[in-house]
Amino acid sequence: MISTSDSPGPSMDAIPTRYGDTTFRSRLEADWAATLDNNHIRWAYEPETITLDSGTLYVPDFWLPELGTWIEVKGPGIPRTEKTKELAHTRTCRCETACTCRWPGGEFVLIGRPSLASDRTETGHRPRSGYANWETPFGPSTYFVTCPACTRAQWTTLKRPWRCRACHASLEREQVHRSVDRFVRFIETTTGAGSLFAMPDLGEPFTDEELGLTDSPENDLP
Numbered sequence: 001m002i003s004t005s006d007s008p009g010p011s012m013d014a015i016p017t018r019y020g021d022t023t024f025r026s027r028l029e030a031d032w033a034a035t036l037d038n039n040h041i042r043w044a045y046e047p048e049t050i051t052l053d054s055g056t057l058y059v060p061d062f063w064l065p066e067l068g069t070w071i072e073v074k075g076p077g078i079p080r081t082e083k084t085k086e087l088a089h090t091r092t093c094r095c096e097t098a099c100t101c102r103w104p105g106g107e108f109v110l111i112g113r114p115s116l117a118s119d120r121t122e123t124g125h126r127p128r129s130g131y132a133n134w135e136t137p138f139g140p141s142t143y144f145v146t147c148p149a150c151t152r153a154q155w156t157t158l159k160r161p162w163r164c165r166a167c168h169a170s171l172e173r174e175q176v177h178r179s180v181d182r183f184v185r186f187i188e189t190t191t192g193a194g195s196l197f198a199m200p201d202l203g204e205p206f207t208d209e210e211l212g213l214t215d216s217p218e219n220d221l222p
């Protein structure tokens with residue numbers, strides 16, 4: 001069975017969204033691309049079909065070629081993460097003593113979540129943009145850090161040794177940030193219909209379905 005990357009499911013984020021030269025499956029993926037750009041992190045969208053140990057084919061959303069990192073974008077709700085977990089397990093370091101992997105600790109897998117919302121505005125509108133939110137397939141202990149040697153922003157765990165994934169410089173003295181620290185701005189790629197949401201006292205924002213912006217969400221179901 002050919003399976004592509006897990007879609008975020010039927011939601012306002014499941015609208016194919018153009019950003020730069022790429023059409024993403026969802027607005028959330030496009031927002032993640034813009035957030036990576038904002039941090040000068042190089043990315044490739046769905047560059048590779050990976051055969052997992054189980055034989056399952058999997059197309060993760062983003063590969064960060066300078067950081068040896070995969071990002072699977074997961075929308076709200078209870079997303080399926082089995083393939084993402086298996087990818088992390090397949091690509092992690094298996095060095096018996098000192099790690100000699102091209103990427104310290106092996107390839108790294110991150111789950112990109114919808115943003116942590118910034119505070120409500122005076123109109124009561126909750127903007128979609130806020131701060132980047134992420135986790136690993138195994139838990140939340142992933143940190144954002146900037147390498148002092150090569151200046152590359154990246155995600156890492158606290159598993160030692162703490163080294164830059166790109167240039168292997170030490171990160172021991174650097175300040176690291178969790179997603180809940182609200183340090184990494186999440187970049188919103190589209191405004192469009194979003195401007196309607198800023199009107200006060202309308203209750204819940206319109207769904208994209210109500211606005212006629214969605215294509216059939218059934219297509220996203222397994």
Ligand SMILES: [Zn+2]
Pocket residue numbers: 093094095098099100101104105106
């Ligand atoms: Zn290793």
Ligand SMILES: [Zn+2]
Pocket residue numbers: 147148149150151152164165166167168169
């Ligand atoms: Zn570096």
